[in-house]
Amino acid sequence: MTVIIRKRRPTAPGEILIESILRPRGISISRFAEAVGCSRKHMSDIVNGKVRVEGNMAARIGKVLGTSAQVWINLQAAVDGFEAERAMRRWKPRMTFPPMDQAA
Template sequence: MTGLERKRRPTTPGVFLKEDYLRPRKIKIGALAEAVGMSQKHLSQVINGHQRVTPTMAMRLSKVLNTSPQLWLNMQAAVDGYDAEQAAKEWQPKTVFETA
């Protein structure tokens, strides 16, 4: 990154979902899972950061929670980007072209 390095990992869509939607509205994971058409186990994995939010899931969440799919996709992209940046710190590219 160019001067704007993040100090911490962005909030995952799952944490946001739990803290901003499930807890305040007292929605059970099973009820939301049923509403969006996925298993409770899979939604729990998303909430706990073990699964990513897919475009299909983002569309379903947006319809059930009256948000935009981009909200969920942008949050997932921010987490994915951060994770890639962290992984790239350990990676060293190989030379493809000879320099003169």
Template sequence: MSTSPTTTPDNYYSTPGQILDEEFLQPLNISRYRLAKTIGVSETAIGEIIHGKRRISTAMAWRLSKAFGTTAEFWSNLQTDYDLLTFDPASLGDIQPLVTT
């Protein structure tokens, strides 16, 4: 069984949470606690996003966009791109096309 290039252990993709932490929180010297209080979520939720244990939902994307002056699409796209890059299509099994071109 061959693996796709996006599922090899040599590839590394930053999670949306790592980008949140490394590109926003750390450079701006904003604590997880301060972000959580500002956007009305638990500090645990922020920690789980940073550690890749929680996805950025639509509501969270909007909250982050308001806190950082970005767009909700920015955060949603980070999550979608990460999901697509790390998904293993082989896990779907053998699906036969319903439509052929």
């Protein structure tokens, strides 16, 4: 099993949303927030990486943009995984177990 260690934080879903979708199309955060049914502040917090894109919001964004919710969930999961691994760098487990393909 190969473990990939990321050195760079994955791009957050909000950053992709603003840089690759909203800004190039001239869609304001307010207008997009209205389309997905949330406040401008909440959408601004998503775009600025202050709040996570949860399942319900991922589904709304997907429906408005014609993508799946899974796209936005996966983007958020990549950021979450990176942050979790970074937070655990100094933590040492009390014991470890071999991977399943090496057991027995």
